[in-house]
Amino acid sequence: MNPAAIMLDLLRDEGVDRVFGNPGTTELPLLRELAGTSDPSYVLALQEFSAVSAADGYARGTGRPAFVSVHAVPGVSNALIGLNNARRSRTPLVVTAGQQDQRFLRDEPMLGGDLVGLASSACLSAEEIHTPGDLLPLLRRAFARVRRQPSGPAFLSIPMNLLGGDGWSDELALPARIPVPDVGAATTIDEAAAVLASAERPAILAGDRVGATGAIAELTAVAEALGATVYPQPQYEYVDADSEHPLTAPSPFFTGTEIAKALAGHDVLLVAGAAIRPQTWTADRPMPDGMRVVQLDDDPGELGRSYPVEVAMAGAIGPSLAALASALTPGSQSRRETVERRAGRTAEALVAERTAWRERARAGLSGAGPIESASAAQAVADALAPGSVVVEEAPTSGPDLRRALVQRAAGDYHNSSGNGGLGWGAGAAVGLALAHPSRPVVGFLGDGSAMFGVQGLWTAARVGAPVTYVVVDNGGYRAVSDALPPGFAGTRLGGVDWAGLAESMGLRGTRVERGEEIGPAVAAAQRSGEPSLVVVPIAGGQA
Structure with missing residues (x-):
């Protein structure tokens, strides 16, 4: 051989x-x-x-x-x-x-x-x-x-x-697989529980290690035991928290200033498998001064890497969170009542905010003029077939999509734009479609991002992956143009016929012009069971 x-x-x-x-x-x-x-x-x-x-x-x-x-x-x-x-x-x-x-x-x-x-x-x-x-x-x-x-x-x-066989010997046998031991729960659960139980305004930063390991239920149990506000980590890549749970807040924007603003009202923070990596420098550090921090990660190298940590927990995410929830659950009647009041106040505000945002986004679909990003994202989210897997790579429209989506299970959403290497989405959607042949897959891509990895569309057609790509087209690199004076060179694209490009690679291409056309176009593309691309022109950056 x-x-x-x-x-x-x-x-x-x-x-x-x-x-x-x-x-x-x-x-x-x-x-x-x-x-x-x-x-x-x-x-x-x-x-x-x-x-x-x-x-x-x-x-x-x-x-x-x-x-x-x-x-x-x-x-x-x-x-x-x-x-x-x-x-x-x-x-x-x-x-x-x-x-x-x-x-x-x-x-x-x-x-x-x-x-x-x-x-x-x-x-x-x-x-x-x-x-x-x-x-x-x-x-x-x-x-x-x-x-x-x-x-x-x-x-x-x-x-x-x-x-090719140069110097090869038939006597070389296939070596056995190398065993990789399971990692158990962290050993500092009691210390962490003591700090968290002392909080008056607790919060949890739910990270991608929660989503990647499927530990949403365990994280939810900890949040309910504390009455804590749950923030999915900035630019999260997986579903790290149940988006519809009353204690789940919007994910903070990815600058140090915005992260610090979100966390400022809290006194104790559980960082659960999360990475805080702002995109740009700001004078404000992401972690507010005086914040008491408990951190859990299955990579010991992450513990205390960027900010002071009072209790570090190195261990498997799901088992550690389950043990932590168990350690927090017992308590006096007084403590239970305190947690219930805290959770009630938090839930009332968060649910109202979530509902109002989605209603405003839906209302924008019938207006005249360019389609706003939030409205386009909500229209796509509302049109998704049950069980859809969403692959998102749209740096400026992605935050709107995350607020519009109902995200409850760990594998329902994937993103990689927090790493900065644009062009990932088109190919990643193909891989997820091959991994989930019975589930519809939607790739929500910005036009700038999609052009970096446009070859992935061809592979989708070649393998027959029934991916529905939605390209939100603002005609430029808006993440760059929003930070520059008007007319700055190198930020405008324009002129790319995305529907024609998709058809040249073997996909069905469709372009919508009005907000009310988005949902039907996406739903029709998913029903077709074929690789498809829907172009949605949205309000752009500076001309």
Whole structure:
């Protein structure tokens, strides 16, 4: 058996049923083996960033590490944005690249180069295979690494001559999987409960580790035991809290000033698997002075990384929150009444605010003139088929969509724009559609973001993924233009026929012109069961 064939055996044993990639000559031995099998199947992308993004979505949807194959120096370079996104999102990916033949690397051949050096900045680990005996053990090690927290991508560079069988021995056997032990609940539960129970105005920052691990119910139990206001973390990537729960507030905007403003009225904060990473510097630090902080994370390196922490809890998110809720629940009749009054006051204000925002957004659909972002987002949210999975990558319209959506289950929503590597959404929607074949998937993309990863539309059509893409088109980079004087160069796009572009790649393309057309167009696209794109022109930035 040649090394490429036994490599596929190892992938199957690790639960890999798809290889995401863009092929090149240095991967020919692997491609020959894949051509003769449908297990795993090969998901072709037109560009490596799209391949990594699709794999990212697939790993999120399946809960398993996804596998990506890219091509030499150009392929790794194109993949770097996606790899950086995956690292910041802790998405488990194993990525290999075909290196040039070892026998002439010293001549600096075309496509050859320091692949490990390129990948190192965006991956948890990066190694090159030097001997035939390295391939399988290092591949096993990569899978074991991404199954531990903090997760992310692990990279291997594989010289073409080794993958093709140079120096290979049939005596090399498939090594056993490397066990990864489960992590239990944190050991500082009682200390954390004591601090939280002393709060007069408690709050919880619900982070992406809550959503990624499916621990919403456990977090809700803690919130109810405290009567605490729950804020999903700024620019959250998963459903981290039940959006319809009376104690759930809107997610703070992602500047230090806005985060501090949201938290200013509280005295004790539980940071539950959350990262606070403002996009731009402000004089205001996100954590208000004097705030008592309890932090929980399954990556000990996050604890106290950016702000002082009174009690640190290192442990699995769900079990730790369940134990914390149990420790908080008992108490005196007086304490229970205090919690109930606190929760009642908080809920009344939050539910009223949520309802009023959505009513204003719906009312804006019938007005004349350009469609406002909030109204377009609400129209899309109201039109979604039951069980829809939403992939959002719209930096300026995304906050409106998050307020419009009913988000109750961890896998209902995905985002990666908080990592800054735009172009993720189109490919990620394909991966999530492959992971959830019985659920409708909607990709809500800004026009600027979508153009960075437009090749993902082609892959959606090629694999027949029934994704409905909604491109909210303001004709420019509004996140940039809003911060600049009028007429500043480099912020306007315009002239892109998104419906025509979609059709050229094999999707059904539709453009709406009025607010009342948005919902029917989205609903019709979802009912079609075909890859589709709906263009929604919205009010833009400065001209």
